[in-house]
Amino acid sequence: MAVWSIFKGFWTGTVRNRANLVYMLVMPVVFLLVFGILPRIGGQTLPVAVVDDDHTVVARAYIAALRQTDGVHVEEVADDAIGDTLRSFRAACIVTFPHGFQDAVLRGQTPQVIWVNSPNASADAQVRIQRLQERMQEWTLLGEAGVQQATAGHADVSGTSGGDRRAEAFAAGMQEALHLTPAFASRAVSTSADDRASASLPQEQQAVIGVALMFIIFTVFGSTGTVLLHRNSGVWDRLLASPAPPWQVLAGYGLAFFSVGWVQFAILCLAGAAFGSPVPLNPPAIAVVTAYVLAICGIALCIAGLVKNVEQHMSIGTFVAVTTSMVGGAYWPLDIEPEWMQRLAWFVPQGWAMNGFKAAVLGWGATPDTWLSLGVLAVLAVVFFTVGMVQLRYS
Template structure:
C-alpha cells in the first residue's frame, strides 16, 4: 500500500509542479466557457428592424399592425412609402411591409388583401416573418367575419365587435407551456450551463490523456526498468498510476464545477448523482487514454492522435453545439462516443432535477466503454 501511495503522490506532484498544467486544467475550460457560452449567449437574439407602410389607414390595417407587434419577433416602426424605401435602400432597416389602400374593404368582402413584404435576399429570417404575416392575416379575417355576423344579427357596428374580439384574443392565455422537469427551479439548460458542462468534460479528457501518456514516457526514459528493479510489482505500479489519474481528474472537475457555480451561476444538480457520473466519466477517459497508448509508440504520438480523437468526438457528442441542430444521422452516431452520455447525464441532473437513479443508465454506458477500453488497452501496453 505504501508503494501504491508513493507512486500516486509522485504523479500528483509531477502534474501540479508544471505551471502550464494550471492553464490547461483550469484556465482554458473557463475561457472557452466564457467565449462560447457567456459572450455569445443572450436570452433573445437581435430582432430584425422592419418598417410598416400603412396606406389604408383603416381599423383593420391598424389591427393587423398591432397583431404583428404582439408577436414580438421584430422591431417595428411606421413610415410612409418614400421614407421606408429610402431607409431600405440605405440598409438602415432589414425590410418593410406595405399594406395597400383598400385593405379593409378586401378583408370585409372576403377577398385576399394585398400585402407586400420587401426584404434583402441575404435576410435569413424572411420566411419566418412571412409566416407570421400569413398567420396574423388568417386571424384577422376570422375576426372580421365574426364581426360581420355580429353586425347582421344585432345591427350594431362591426368595429365595436372587432375590437372586443381582438381584445379577448390578446388577453387569453393561449398555449400553455409545460416543461418536463423533476425540479421546478431547473427548467432549461441555458447556453452557459451547456457549454460549461461540455468544455469541462473536454478539458478533463485532454488532461487525463496527457497524464496517461506517462506509461509511454516511462518506457521511453527507462523509468519502468528502475521501478521494476525494486520490490514493487506491476500490479502496484498500475494501481498507483490509475489512482493518481483518477484523483487528478476529480481535482480538475471539482475546481471547475466550483468556479463555474459562482462565476457563471451553473447549477450542476444532485451531489450523489454528480459523484457517480463524474467517477464513471473519469474511468472511461482513463481507459480511453490507455486504449490509445496501446496503439502508439511514444507519448508525443499519443498526444497528437488522442487530441484529434477527443476534439472530433467532442464535436460529435454535443460539446461545441446542441445536438438538435445536427442531422439525424449524426445524432445517432453521437450515441457511440462517451461525451454524449456524459452530457446526457448532466442534463438529467442540471436540467431535469434528476437524482442518482436518473444517471444510472448513462453511467452504465460509460462503464461499458471503460471495460472495452481497459481490456484492449491493458493487453497492448508493454512495460519492457
C-alpha cells in the first residue's frame, strides 16, 4: 500500500541521515540537560529577594538574620523589580516587610510578612522556604522575649525614645534562644487570581515539557521540508502520477510528519525520566500532545507551500519555534510573564499546550481548563492540518 511505502521510505531516509539523528537525539537532550536539569543540580543556596518597605530597626534585624542563615542568599530589591526578579529566576521567593511592620511588633501584635513564592520554585526549594518561615517565627518570639526583658528592667522604655530602645531590644533578643514554638504569621500572595490559575507545573516537568514542545517544531519543520526537496526534484510529480490514489500519498506523508513529532516528544520524555524528571502520560496529556503535533504539522505544511526552498522554511521554523515558545510559556511559567505576554500566549499553540499539560499533570481531570485547552488545540489541528494537506495536494 502506498501509505506504508511512503511512511517507510520517509523513516528510512531519516534514519540513514546522521544529521537528522543528531538533530532529533543529541541536540534536544543536550538542551534539556544544560537548561533544564543542570541548573537545579547542586543548588544548595536558596535565593531570597527582600523588599523593605518599613525601613526600621526591626525590619533590618530580620534582614540581617536572613543574611546570617546558612544556605540562604539575600538580595534586596525594590517593589517595582519584583516581576523582573521572578522572571529572571533570581529568587525562589520574595519576602516583603510592609510599612508599619515595626509598629505592629512593638504594640505586641502578630507581625505580618508577605511571601511571594516563585511558580518555578522546585519542590526542594518549597520545603526550604517553609523551614525559613519557621525560623522567622522563632526569631519573632526571641525578639518579643527581649522586649519583655527590657521592659521589666527599664520603666521608661515605653516613651518616644524608649520606642527605639524597645526596637533595639527586639533585635538583640532575636539572637538569644533556639527552641521556641512558632508565633509568626505569614500571608502568601498568589501570583494569579485564584489557586487553580496560580498552580504551576513542577520545575523539572516544566523544563521537559517546554523543551519537548519547542523541539517538536524544529523536528516537524525539518521533516516537512522534505516536501520542498521532493517538489523541486520531481519526486512529488512522479508520486501523483503513479497508480496510487492521491489520498494515499497525502496520508503517507501526513502520517510520517505526525510520527516525527510524537517520536521527538517520546525521546525527550525518556530523557527526562533518565534525568529523574518523569512526565506522567495520562489520557488527557496524550490527547494534548496529539492535537499539538497535528497543529504544528499543519502550520509547517502551510509555510512549506509559501516558501521557495528548504533554507527559507527552516529559518521561518526556527523563528516560530523560539518566539512562540517564549511567549507560550515553554521556557518559564506563564504566571511570571508580563500581562501583555500572558494575553498573547493564548494566540500560540504552546500556550494552550502548556495549560493543557498543567491540567493533565496536576490531575485536574475533566475540568473546563482541560476541555478548553483540548478544544482549542483540536480546532487549530483540524484547521491548519486540513489547509496544509489541501495545499500540499495542489502544490
